[in-house]
Amino acid sequence: MARIVQKFGGTSVANLDRIRNVAKRVKAEVDRGNEVAVVVSAMSGVTNQLVDYVSQASPLHDTREYDAVVSSGEQVTAGLLALCLQELGVSARSWMGWQVPIRTDDAHGKARITGVEADEIAKRFKDGQVAVIAGFQGISPQGRITTLGRGGSDTTAVAIAAALGAERCDIFTDVDGVYTTDPRIVAKARKLDKITYEEMLEMASLGAKVLQTRSVELAMNMGVRVQVLSSFEDTPGTLVVDEDEIVEKQVVSGIAYSRDEAKITLMQVRDKPGVAADIFGPLAEASINVDMIVQNVSPDGGSTDLTFTVTRADLKRAVKLLEDRQAELGYRKLVHDAGVVKVSVIGVGMRSHAGVAQSMFRALAGKGINIQVISTSEIKISVLIDEQYTELALRALHTAYGLDAA
Amino acid sequence: MARIVQKFGGTSVANLDRIRNVAKRVKAEVDRGNEVAVVVSAMSGVTNQLVDYVSQASPLHDTREYDAVVSSGEQVTAGLLALCLQELGVSARSWMGWQVPIRTDDAHGKARITGVEADEIAKRFKDGQVAVIAGFQGISPQGRITTLGRGGSDTTAVAIAAALGAERCDIFTDVDGVYTTDPRIVAKARKLDKITYEEMLEMASLGAKVLQTRSVELAMNMGVRVQVLSSFEDTPGTLVVDEDEIVEKQVVSGIAYSRDEAKITLMQVRDKPGVAADIFGPLAEASINVDMIVQNVSPDGGSTDLTFTVTRADLKRAVKLLEDRQAELGYRKLVHDAGVVKVSVIGVGMRSHAGVAQSMFRALAGKGINIQVISTSEIKISVLIDEQYTELALRALHTAYGLDAA
Numbered sequence: 001m002a003r004i005v006q007k008f009g010g011t012s013v014a015n016l017d018r019i020r021n022v023a024k025r026v027k028a029e030v031d032r033g034n035e036v037a038v039v040v041s042a043m044s045g046v047t048n049q050l051v052d053y054v055s056q057a058s059p060l061h062d063t064r065e066y067d068a069v070v071s072s073g074e075q076v077t078a079g080l081l082a083l084c085l086q087e088l089g090v091s092a093r094s095w096m097g098w099q100v101p102i103r104t105d106d107a108h109g110k111a112r113i114t115g116v117e118a119d120e121i122a123k124r125f126k127d128g129q130v131a132v133i134a135g136f137q138g139i140s141p142q143g144r145i146t147t148l149g150r151g152g153s154d155t156t157a158v159a160i161a162a163a164l165g166a167e168r169c170d171i172f173t174d175v176d177g178v179y180t181t182d183p184r185i186v187a188k189a190r191k192l193d194k195i196t197y198e199e200m201l202e203m204a205s206l207g208a209k210v211l212q213t214r215s216v217e218l219a220m221n222m223g224v225r226v227q228v229l230s231s232f233e234d235t236p237g238t239l240v241v242d243e244d245e246i247v248e249k250q251v252v253s254g255i256a257y258s259r260d261e262a263k264i265t266l267m268q269v270r271d272k273p274g275v276a277a278d279i280f281g282p283l284a285e286a287s288i289n290v291d292m293i294v295q296n297v298s299p300d301g302g303s304t305d306l307t308f309t310v311t312r313a314d315l316k317r318a319v320k321l322l323e324d325r326q327a328e329l330g331y332r333k334l335v336h337d338a339g340v341v342k343v344s345v346i347g348v349g350m351r352s353h354a355g356v357a358q359s360m361f362r363a364l365a366g367k368g369i370n371i372q373v374i375s376t377s378e379i380k381i382s383v384l385i386d387e388q389y390t391e392l393a394l395r396a397l398h399t400a401y402g403l404d405a406a
Numbered sequence: 407m408a409r410i411v412q413k414f415g416g417t418s419v420a421n422l423d424r425i426r427n428v429a430k431r432v433k434a435e436v437d438r439g440n441e442v443a444v445v446v447s448a449m450s451g452v453t454n455q456l457v458d459y460v461s462q463a464s465p466l467h468d469t470r471e472y473d474a475v476v477s478s479g480e481q482v483t484a485g486l487l488a489l490c491l492q493e494l495g496v497s498a499r500s501w502m503g504w505q506v507p508i509r510t511d512d513a514h515g516k517a518r519i520t521g522v523e524a525d526e527i528a529k530r531f532k533d534g535q536v537a538v539i540a541g542f543q544g545i546s547p548q549g550r551i552t553t554l555g556r557g558g559s560d561t562t563a564v565a566i567a568a569a570l571g572a573e574r575c576d577i578f579t580d581v582d583g584v585y586t587t588d589p590r591i592v593a594k595a596r597k598l599d600k601i602t603y604e605e606m607l608e609m610a611s612l613g614a615k616v617l618q619t620r621s622v623e624l625a626m627n628m629g630v631r632v633q634v635l636s637s638f639e640d641t642p643g644t645l646v647v648d649e650d651e652i653v654e655k656q657v658v659s660g661i662a663y664s665r666d667e668a669k670i671t672l673m674q675v676r677d678k679p680g681v682a683a684d685i686f687g688p689l690a691e692a693s694i695n696v697d698m699i700v701q702n703v704s705p706d707g708g709s710t711d712l713t714f715t716v717t718r719a720d721l722k723r724a725v726k727l728l729e730d731r732q733a734e735l736g737y738r739k740l741v742h743d744a745g746v747v748k749v750s751v752i753g754v755g756m757r758s759h760a761g762v763a764q765s766m767f768r769a770l771a772g773k774g775i776n777i778q779v780i781s782t783s784e785i786k787i788s789v790l791i792d793e794q795y796t797e798l799a800l801r802a803l804h805t806a807y808g809l810d811a812a
Contacts, residue, residue: 016462050482056422058489065492068500069485072478076456079475083464086471094474098504099549143505 002167003035003125007135007157010044011174012231013077016084019043022231023084025172026130030090035125037118037164039135039157040081042073063108067137067147071097074134074153082132092130095121097137097145102156104138104146111138111146113155113218116163133160151212158215162222169219169226170237171211176230177238178203178210180403181255185391188404192253193236196243199253200226202346202380216240243348251349251356252401255394258342261291262315263372263384266322268303268332278329279306282321288314292342292375292384303332307373309384312338340372341390344382345397357381363400367392408573409441409531413541413563416450417580418637419483422490425449428637429490431578432536436496441531443524443570445541445563446487448479469514473543473553477503480540480559488538498536501527503543503551508562510544510552517544517552519561519624522569539566557618564621568628575625575632576643577617582636583644584609584616586809587661591797594810598659599642602649605659606632608752608786622646649754657755657762658807661800664748667697668721669778669790672728674709674738684735685712688727694720698748698781698790709738713779715790718744746778747796750788751803763787769806773798 006026013019022038029036041047050070054061078094085092100118104111121131135153138146148155154171161169176191178200183189195203197220204213210228219226219240229237243249269275276295283290293308310318319336322329350356357374360381364371369392373384385393398404412435414428428444435442447453456476460467484500491498506524510517527537541559544552554561560577567575582597584606589595601609603626610619616634625632625646635643649655675681682701689696699714716724725742728735756762763780766787770777775798779790791799804810 016459019463053422053482053486054489057425057486058493061489062492065485065488065500068488068502069482072481075478075481076459076475079471080459080463082471082474083460083467086468087464094471096474096551145502 001033001035003164004029005037005039005157005161005164005166005169006172007039007153007170008041008172008231009153009174010041010047012172013040013042013081014044016080019077019080020084022081022172023088023090025231026081026085027088027090030128030130037121037131037133037160037166038081039133039153039160040074040077041135041153043077046073046076064144067108067145071134071137071145071147074136078132078134085130085132090130091128092132093124095131095133097134097156098139098143100133102138102159104140104148106140106142106144106146108140108144108146110149111140113138113148113159116159118160118163122164149212149214151215154212154215155218158218158222158224158226161224162218167225169224171226171228172231173210173228174230174232175210175228176233176235177228178240178254180253181394181398182257185394186398188398190403190405192238194239194241194246195253196246196348197240198243198348198379199346200240202344202377203254203256211240249349250347251353252345252347252403253349254346255397255401255403256344256346257390257394259387259390260311260313261309261340261342261384262312262336262338263307263309263340264315264318264322265305265307265335266329266331266333267305267335269306270330271302271304275329276306279322282325283310283318286317286321288318288321292373292382294373294375306331309340309342309373339387340384341387342382342384343390343393343397344380345401346380348379350379350381359400360397363396364393367396369393369396407439407441409570410435411443411445411563411567411570411572411575412578413445413559413576414447414578414637415559415580416447416453418578419446419448419487420450422486425483425486426490428487428578429494429496431637432487432491433494433496436534436536443527443537443539443566443572444487445539445559445566446480446483447541447559449483452479452482470550473514473551477540477543477551477553480542484538484540491536491538496536497534498538499530501537501539503540503562504545504549506539508544508565510546510554512546512548512550512552514546514550514552516555517546518620519544519554519565522565524566524569528570555618555620557615557621560618560621561624564625564628564630564632567630568624573631575630577632577634578637579616579634580636580638581616581634582639582641583634584646584660586659587800587804588663591800592804594804596809596811598644600645600647600652601659602652602754603646604649604754604785605752606646608750608783609660609662617646655755656753656809657759658751658753658809659755660752661803661807661809662750662752663796663800665793665796666717666719667715667746667748667790668718668742668744669713669715669746670721670724670728671711671713671741672735672737672739673711673741675712676736677708677710681735682712685728688731689716689724692723692727694724694727698779698788700779700781712737715746715748715779745793746790747793748788748790749796749799749803750786751807752786754785756785756787765806766803769802770799773802775799775802
């Protein structure tokens with residue numbers, strides 16, 4: 001007997017037929033003698049409709065009311081899945097975030113879970129009852145409904161798994177696992193059997209939209225074994241686990257990319273202490289996230305070129321903000337470019353292997369692709385390239401690191 | 407300064423434009439210096455959609471899950487109205503049933519309110535905050551979401567008004583008040599300025615679908631002044647008040663009708679003690695509501711004819727149940743007829759006036775309409791007639807009792 005948490009996303013519960021299929025999957029786990037808690041998202045399309053209502057009602061909305069409205073979608077799915085389980089003869093009840101309770105801070109719209117009291121759910125496991133929990137929502141210290149941000153149901157599932165001491169947290173989605181890279185672009189992409197938390201974190205934050213980044217962080221911190229698998233197929237998925245569990249470490253496990261990048265270069269910035277703070281301070285205050293930053297050594301000692309990236313949605317605001325401050329910041333010229341893509345190779349094996357970056361640069365050079373910006377971390381190398389080379393670069397790197405399927 | 411509760415039904419909040427209009431009406435009340443609590447229904451169509459989902463998921467559903475699913479509609483409207491009020495510069499927040507809290511028993515799907523703790527709402531009135539309350543829902547002693555049955559938002563509004571000691575509870579709907587009879591049938595029907603609780607109760611339970619019956623009972627018991635008025639027009643509505651407040655009492659205030667009637671006659675039932683219990687006992691156990699009952703004096707002392715009515719939806723079940731027990735009950739023949747209508751004249755003035763029934767019988771006879779069953783209460787006379795005479799009967803009675811508009 002094991003304790004399992006299952007999470008089903010919006011496409012997996014898109015209509016009643018699919019919810020019935022989910023009920024069958026849950027029942028299969030119960031029939032194996034397991035204790036099961038299920039976390040569900042809203043039926044696909046519902047959350048968008050609700051967000052649209054809120055935007056129409058009030059463009060700059062009170063996020064507390066946004067949460068009250070938007071959280072209702074998960075409530076509906078939870079009730080319906082409990083009913084479908086009962087129809088299959090499985091004892092089940094729905095739980096709203098405030099009923100569990102899943103306690104959060106009061107950062108409405110993107111609240112963080114502060115505690116989960118799952119005792120009552122665990123008690124009911126003894127009577128064979130399945131808990132069907134509305135994902136994406138919690139309750140604030142003030143007793144208001146909160147939501148955890150887009151993809152927040154993944155985080156709900158991991159938090160519930162941690163609170164219940166579950167053996168595994170299965171995230172059912174519309175893909176059957178985590179791939180070495182995007183299979184829509186690279187036909188030879190392979191599904192990974194296992195991936196480490198750190199790698200998954202990089203993959204998630206770099207645009208592989210399989211898991212919400214925060215859910216991976218939480219799983220890593222709480223030691224929750226997460227499995228990503230398909231709700232439409234009966235194949236094993238990808239296990240996200242601790243590095244110790246992976247015996248044969250790949251140097252590079254996966255290649256991710258993000259098109260949501262825009263590059264800004266400030267030419268001939270005065271090269272003196274404090275200038276970076278003067279530039280990035282105002283951007284941070286305007287909630288503009290800066291990702292890669294590169295500053296060249298100044299050739300003449302007096303001025304330097306500074307390049308950094310922001311999301312495409314933030315580009316206009318960032319440019320305006322910096323142009324308004326040109327005199328103050330003292331740069332000569334601002335150039336920007338939204339036609340760029342960030343490509344990253346990721347692998348915990350990098351730590352103990354030299355030459356990984358060199359292989360990347362050689363592979364890209366071999367295809368005549370110019371690297372605009374480079375940034376590295378312990379387990380990742382990212383480069384910014386012209387967007388039109390995205391597919392070419394991914395395929396070349398996938399081959400270069402020996403990831404191609406046989 | 408007064409304390410006002412306003413309730414807006416599904417058609418009044420059918421889309422965002424209408425919710426914005428509701429916000430304007432609420433603001434007008436706030437601008438008059440009043441403290442306002444608003445109770446809202448789900449956007450029209452939403453509850454039906456949710457009920458449909460539930461029926462598809464599980465035909466004989468767990469009513470606790472039904473409530474979890476169906477209550478979400480009001481949650482959405484409450485949040486959206488709070489946002490629209492904020493857009494107009496009015497301080498407002500949404501309240502779910504469990505947040506107020508509105509406590510109910512655990513008769514899910516048709517729960518009764520057992521208590522409303524409105525202290526926090528009243529406290530926030532001091533800061534000028536409008537309370538937007540999700541109607542139709544409450545919380546059970548077990549902490550589950552309950553719903554109050556169709557039309558339950560009316561009851562929520564009255565209960566909130568009672569808890570807040572509100573001066574008035576305005577029920578905004580798609581008609582502009584309570585009429586002497588159905589204006590779609592009788593062109594000369596008049597809107598009533600005032601009606602007593604007792605009369606409204608009879609009107610409501612007899613098919614005038616303006617207010618949920620239970621809300622009228624509650625208003626009567628708690629002494630809440632209710633006004634029924636249009637959310638689309640700016641005219642005064644109908645006040646539902648205590649008898650003392652009505653100086654000029656009409657003998658007959660209104661004429662109601664219900665097509666949801668079916669007649670069953672058991673011919674030559676043995677006329678002996680206990681036979682009525684033998685017949686109506688099994689019907690009650692099968693949750694079949696029996697309305698009018700007439701038993702003729704037996705001409706020969708040995709057997710009698712028994713006639714009664716049930717709703718049309720229950721007719722088939724009732725007939726089958728009685729036919730299965732024919733030997734046991736010992737009647738000769740069962741006849742049934744779904745082509746009947748119940749017409750009722752209602753008025754508190756009846757108590758002190760003789761001849762009211764006689765006027766009714768004469769008016770119907772004058773049009774050649776045969777009366778099949780008669781039943782009376784202190785302030786009401788109901789007759790069962792052939793359905794095809796409905797319009798004719800209503801018009802004749804409306805004229806006979808002097809209710810026609812000038």
